[in-house]
Amino acid sequence: MAIRSLLQLCLLSPLISVANAKPIIGKRGNFSDTQKLADPTYGPVPGEDPIFSTYYGVEAPFPGNLRDAILPTKAGPPGKDDVVWQNLLSAEWVIFDFYQQAVEAFNETAFIKAGMPNTTYKRIQEIRNNEAGHLRIFQNQISPTSVKPGACEHQFPFYDPISFLALVTVLEISSMAFLTGLVQDAKLPSSQAAMLAIAETEARHEVWSLIEIWKTNPFGGPSDTVFPYANQILDTTNGFIVPGSCPPENPEYPSPRQKLPALSAAKNTTSLTPGSNIGLNFTDPTNQPKFDNDKQYYAVFFHGIANVSVPIDTSCWPAQEIRVTIPEKFETKGVIVAVVADAPGAPTKENVVAGPGVILEQPSALATKLL
Ligand SMILES: *[C@@H]1O[C@H](CO)[C@@H](O)[C@H](O)[C@H]1NC(C)=O
Numbered sequence: 001m002a003i004r005s006l007l008q009l010c011l012l013s014p015l016i017s018v019a020n021a022k023p024i025i026g027k028r029g030n031f032s033d034t035q036k037l038a039d040p041t042y043g044p045v046p047g048e049d050p051i052f053s054t055y056y057g058v059e060a061p062f063p064g065n066l067r068d069a070i071l072p073t074k075a076g077p078p079g080k081d082d083v084v085w086q087n088l089l090s091a092e093w094v095i096f097d098f099y100q101q102a103v104e105a106f107n108e109t110a111f112i113k114a115g116m117p118n119t120t121y122k123r124i125q126e127i128r129n130n131e132a133g134h135l136r137i138f139q140n141q142i143s144p145t146s147v148k149p150g151a152c153e154h155q156f157p158f159y160d161p162i163s164f165l166a167l168v169t170v171l172e173i174s175s176m177a178f179l180t181g182l183v184q185d186a187k188l189p190s191s192q193a194a195m196l197a198i199a200e201t202e203a204r205h206e207v208w209s210l211i212e213i214w215k216t217n218p219f220g221g222p223s224d225t226v227f228p229y230a231n232q233i234l235d236t237t238n239g240f241i242v243p244g245s246c247p248p249e250n251p252e253y254p255s256p257r258q259k260l261p262a263l264s265a266a267k268n269t270t271s272l273t274p275g276s277n278i279g280l281n282f283t284d285p286t287n288q289p290k291f292d293n294d295k296q297y298y299a300v301f302f303h304g305i306a307n308v309s310v311p312i313d314t315s316c317w318p319a320q321e322i323r324v325t326i327p328e329k330f331e332t333k334g335v336i337v338a339v340v341a342d343a344p345g346a347p348t349k350e351n352v353v354a355g356p357g358v359i360l361e362q363p364s365a366l367a368t369k370l371l
Pocket residue numbers: 030031032033
């Protein structure tokens with residue numbers, strides 16, 4: 001919900017985004033250079049080269065500067081987890097560009113003027129570098145028989161350092177949640193271990209933002225949120241992709257794609273903490289859910305490793321908005337992921353009929369701000 005709401009906020013804003021005022025960095029790169037990336041030994045190695053940690057330049061670090069799709073170099077069947085890694089690489093281009101655009105739009109002074117610690121710009125550059133390392137790691141996980149997706153052009157709803165930092169907190173915790181789902185799609189234990197290690201890196205980014213930026217207690221309770229349908233979260237990031245801007249060689253993103261109706265809290269919502277009664281909004285007028293009159297639908301809320309289903313009344317929709325109470329028993333910590341489903345617990349991805357919406361609980365002040 002927060003991501004969508006920020007998107008709405010941006011669309012309503014009369015301000016021209018600092019980031020959007022700049023040319024988007026998604027110019028197609030040099031194809032002959034990009035194809036060299038098919039060789040996993042080409043260029044700096046993540047975990048060995050400081051470019052993925054302590055590079056403080058403005059220009060995109062390797063391989064973020066080589067944006068074309070990398071074509072297969074061998075014929076044959078795809079690797080066991082190629083589709084999962086392709087989904088993750090496409091998502092990583094979104095996240096990498098998010099940080100790269102901020103590095104280009106802001107500088108050290110901008111964050112200090114916004115009241116943030118004088119190390120903020122450096123940390124953002126370091127996170128950007130980590131994300132560049134993820135690009136390279138994911139490229140190398142895809143076998144030579146499959147295409148390695150290139151970058152699309154992206155636009156993000158931030159217009160100053162604070163709105164950018166708010167989005168950092170939402171996107172990092174969303175990454176942590178979708179990786180708990182993606183790891184269930186991977187077949188090889190080595191893929192699963194690599195994804196866990198990536199989720200841990202995103203958790204460090206999240207914890208940095210909670211301590212240093214929002215000055216809050218960083219602990220999120222005994223378990224972060226498991227959400228099994230990773231591609232549904234990835235699909236919501238299509239809102240950041242400039243339509244028609246992806247390299248033609250890229251596979252569909254995410255694959256498979258359900259194109260579910262987007263879910264958000266109604267605009268007049270004042271709180272998203274557990275126990276709040278909220279109105280549901282299906283924000284895309286061209287993609288609305290269809291409710292069967294004889295069926296019972298549920299809002300299913302995922303938090304920690306559990307989920308709670310709350311029956312909803314869809315009989316008068318769309319004349320009357322659908323209202324639901326966020327389960328009061330959840331701790332006001334971490335994140336809640338909500339979907340609308342046609343069965344309690346949304347036992348399969350096909351049971352989900354709208355969403356997901358990502359509800360940030362921590363810091364709670366930010367959750368309200370993002371409405
Ligand atoms: C692409 O890179 C290659 C090798 O670095 C260079 O020879 C070529 O001129 C470049 N092409 C363009 C269009 O920049």
